[in-house]
Amino acid sequence: MAERALRGTRIGANSMETEENVEFAPRIEAVYDCPDGRVIVIPFSADADVPPVWEAPGGGEALLRDADRPDPKPGKPVRTHWDMLLERRTVAELEDLLTERLQLLRSGQLRRRSA
Numbered sequence: 001m002a003e004r005a006l007r008g009t010r011i012g013a014n015s016m017e018t019e020e021n022v023e024f025a026p027r028i029e030a031v032y033d034c035p036d037g038r039v040i041v042i043p044f045s046a047d048a049d050v051p052p053v054w055e056a057p058g059g060g061e062a063l064l065r066d067a068d069r070p071d072p073k074p075g076k077p078v079r080t081h082w083d084m085l086l087e088r089r090t091v092a093e094l095e096d097l098l099t100e101r102l103q104l105l106r107s108g109q110l111r112r113r114s115a
Helices: 081-088 091-107
Strands: 027-033 039-045 053-055 061-064
Touching: none
Parallel strands: none
Antiparallel strands: 027 039, 027 061, 053 061
């Protein structure tokens, strides 16, 4: 098998082509300021919409230099188990179910589960 192994460069190695006579797409550099004082420079296509906020490496949000921070998007309200339960049943129905289950438990028809 060793005789049939490919020799030379490995998969994923650098290309053997040169960059001569290659015209690159026009680019702009966006400068972002991190909350900890670092500066990030990110190249974008000249046609791209540059986002005003970029997630900084190491956490936090870097702000595009000379840009205003956008208004935060409204988040979804937190739904608790109780909220989801009230979507399916009314409080009166829940009280009826509780009363029924307590009667079954007290009469011995239901057994308590040991934890």
